[in-house]
Amino acid sequence: MSTGVFEPPAAGRSANGSASPAAPVPTAAAEPTTAPTSADLVGPPTPPMTPDHLMRLGLGFTAAKVLLGAVEVGVFTELSARGPLDAGALGSALGLHARSARDFFDTLVALDLLDRADGRYVNTPTTEYFLDRDKPTYIGDALTMLDARLYGFWANLTEALRTGSPQNEAAAGGDPYAGIYADPARRALFQRAMGQLSRPSIEALADRFGWEGYGSVADIGAGDGALVCHLAKRHPHLTGAAFDLPEAAAAVDAYVRAAGLRDRIRFWPGDFHDPAQALPSADVLVLGHVLHDWDLAAKRALLAKAWAALPVGGALVAFEAFPDDERRANPIALLLGLNVLIETPAGAACTIAQCRELVAEAGFRHIRAEPLAGPESMVIGVK
């Protein structure tokens, strides 16, 4: 996968990271007559090296903050409603200082987040679609959550690397979700953000799984209920359950009500770590962005519960940004693996192969893995 920030491997290494074919061995005639210096032994870099890749990554936080700041002050929503606007009109509509406005908007143009013609700014098709707060396709809450929570926590990355301890609301110990859910506003933002971050994979899952062969679905760790609601809308024969901690009730109920699905989708409160708590029974059980939060024993316990809750012939679908088996080709998945270090006491991302193995260990058969959206993929097993 290639993004604007994550560059291809540096010259001299192939795409899978192995060294390029060896340089030709110098012939006797070409050998130096004086003792080689260390520069002779290393040889000249080919092609000439530049620090561009390093600087682009090192400065990556500035671009991230420009995007996150633009969402916070409402650039894209304002332009969607009133654009095209020049720097003066857009800056004063957003309450920006005259000194900052033009540089800020032109940076957004250079980052391909705005377009400009005759000194007036408009959204790009992507920002118009995803970052206008008034559209149902808005994903700005996901970016707001990254800004409000993760940006600050990642300042302590090296602390997490040294100690192995979370740097978020769970830094003082305890369940990571207890910390997030203690504050209703933080909980609501987190749940909306998860639904928006998951939307591309939810849409892919709705299209790429054989739902016509199943009558019911239960989403385990359902967040705001976006997945079951989307599946039920898309496949009108499906009924569903959204299983999550009791604190998720209000968000799920609101989503189900807004989707007009109260007759087909129900919220199912529970704690999936409680040994006495069975998971809801359904033809398909989904674990979306759940396995990576927990250690190996908890992953195994969850998969065992999923097995127990499914009928024979039922299917398990586990999806998240699983790193590729070589752990080098999917940088976003590996970064999200580090995010699990920051966010949880013992979570760890598993590769697609490791997930397949865990799913097989739990008793599932006919296991397959398929890509979903962006860096994400799903592992499917049948009971």
Ligand SMILES: C[S@@+](CC[C@H](N)C(=O)[O-])C[C@H]1O[C@@H](n2cnc3c(N)ncnc32)[C@H](O)[C@@H]1O
């Ligand atoms: C990372 S979020 C994923 C949400 C959703 N599946 C998605 O992909 O957008 C993990 C979810 O697991 C839920 N969860 C965490 N601990 C839980 C527990 N002990 N029992 C039930 N749900 C839990 C959280 O409330 C949260 O909604």
